[in-house]
Amino acid sequence: MASVEVKNLSRSFGIYKALDDISVRFKDGGFYALLGPSGSGKTTLLRMIAGFDYPDTGHIEMNGESVERVPLEKRNIGMVFQNYALFPNMTVFDNVAFGLSVRGVAREEMRAKVMNALDLVQLGKLEGRKPHQLSGGQRQRVALARAIVINPRVLLLDEPLGALDKALRLDMQVELKRIQREIGITTVFVTHDQEEALTMADRIGLLKDGRLIEEGRPEDIYNCPKTLFAATFLGxxxxxxxxxxxxxxxxxxxxxxxxxxxxxxxxxxxxxxxxxxxxxxxxxxxxxxxxxxxxxxxxxxxxxxxxxxxxxxxxxxxxxxxxxxxxxxxxxxxxxxxxxxxxxxxxxxxx
The missing domain is CATH 2.40.50.140 (Nucleic acid-binding proteins)
Known part of the structure; x- marks a missing residue:
């Protein structure tokens, strides 16, 4: 587990400024939501932390160590995408085990870790199924198990519940929060759903046009917004x-x-x-x-x-x-x- 700190981070694509001098700290073991409209810079910031892209200026630190130029495979970060990105030809077990096999983990140790992860997401009896045999919520849990089985320092979630219907999304909000608290991992998730951010997050960062407009506890931003944007976008x-x-x-x-x-x-x-x-x-x-x-x-x-x-x-x-x-x-x-x-x-x- 790790604390993550972003300092004066900027990133441009041509004339478009995706991130504009953003500074924010994600505390060790916290559950943090990046919230904002489309094009606000949420996913760009998440990709920077993961290592899929590099900033033009600024720093990304994990436990005080600068990592903005460290390749993604060396950052030990777990990530869950909106479309889950599961391998359709692999079983649930093999999907979850993929990251461990790449790391050369021994077979017995691998099986123990995979089954522990599947039990944590309540899928221990479905290890032999293929993704097409699972519901949307079950596929989401497989993706989550695959992300946490490698014991990452940080867990990143890119709108992980966006493909689910409302009832299932509400159930998964509760489950994600339970799992995050149980393993105590630093978690950052991107969402455009205000209710989702208020329900799940310990802290919220509101982004607009690549800038961090407001940051704090959900109840503080909601009850006492400092900006017009926070007052009208969050609720x-x-x-x-x-x-x-x-x-x-x-x-x-x-x-x-x-x-x-x-x-x-x-x-x-x-x-x-x-x-x-x-x-x-x-x-x-x-x-x-x-x-x-x-x-x-x-x-x-x-x-x-x-x-x-x-x-x-x-x-x-x-x-x-x-x-x-x-x-x-x-x-x-x-x-x-x-x-x-x-x-x-x-x-x-x-x-």
């Missing part, structure tokens, strides 16, 4: 923009929105984010919180365990996220009063 957010005045944002219609205490900023224009689930709908008899706006429901979006209401306030659309408890419903065209605390109003920068 959903209502963005309020106006003039800063004595701890409030003055909207264009003259209404004031109170901002979290201790978040004071300089005068001028300011943007703030409010998560839809932080907004409540209250009746005339119920107490209000720090911020109150009136509006009318224009439409609803039912999503099973929650419903999003789209409320019009003086031409501004405000999204309200409500849990589906089965006891309260709201209709299109209904006039409503919205309220939320000032602590839920988070200033964000434009980055």
């Amino acid at each position: 959903d957010a209502n963005i309020f923009e106006g003039d800063w005045q004595d701890g409030d944002i003055m909207l264009a219609d003259g209404r004031a929105v109170s901002v979290a205490a201790g978040r004071e900023t300089q005068s001028g224009k300011i943007r703030c984010a409010v998560r839809p689930e932080r907004i409540r709908i209250v009746s005339a008899e119920q107490p209000r919180l720090d911020n109150v706006l009136d509006g009318r429901i224009e439409r609803r979006l039912f999503a099973g365990n929650s419903t999003t209401l789209f409320v019009n306030h003086n031409g501004r659309e405000i999204r309200v996220g409500l849990p589906n408890t089965g006891s309260v419903s709201h209709d299109d065209g209904e006039a409503v009063t919205l309220t939320w605390s000032r602590e839920s109003t988070i200033p964000v920068t434009a980055a």
Whole structure:
């Protein structure tokens, strides 16, 4: 196992800058997600760590040792690709054993290691099957077993659950996290799925246009985003923009929105984010919180365990996220009063 540190890493392909001066540290034994839209540099960064490509500038260190020019076969890294890249003519056992056979591991030791890896991913009874005889989830587990059987210093996962249906993907999220904790290996995985990153990762790095925009624990980035990009890409957010005045944002219609205490900023224009689930709908008899706006429901979006209401306030659309408890419903065209605390109003920068 190893800690991995990337320092001022840059990589260009012609005029396209895939990575732009990225610095980040992946702690020993941690589970780290690289999250961002297509073309943000996630896979390029993963390939650099693996050794499939080399940076133009910057350094990659494992346990303090510089490896950016070390060939991939000497980095001892396990990798799982989105398409799993299994050998169709080989059995499950032979697929998992491939890395060990290349390393010249003795047959008895090889069998013990392979069976231990298959037992870890709960495929110990399927060693004789071919890939076409397995389900998508089982093939994913074989690829994972093949990656960890060589006892790598670092495990890299390139959208490993992207080919699975939603139900199976949720099951595999739990399994991947269980396996990672059990073996304690430093793991970095690439995903464009926000829910997947929030569910699995200890830390998240948000990438955009080859730059690391924000990095930290999932709950910190979600609850207190520093940037407009983090607020709108990781989950959903209502963005309020106006003039800063004595701890409030003055909207264009003259209404004031109170901002979290201790978040004071300089005068001028300011943007703030409010998560839809932080907004409540209250009746005339119920107490209000720090911020109150009136509006009318224009439409609803039912999503099973929650419903999003789209409320019009003086031409501004405000999204309200409500849990589906089965006891309260709201209709299109209904006039409503919205309220939320000032602590839920988070200033964000434009980055």
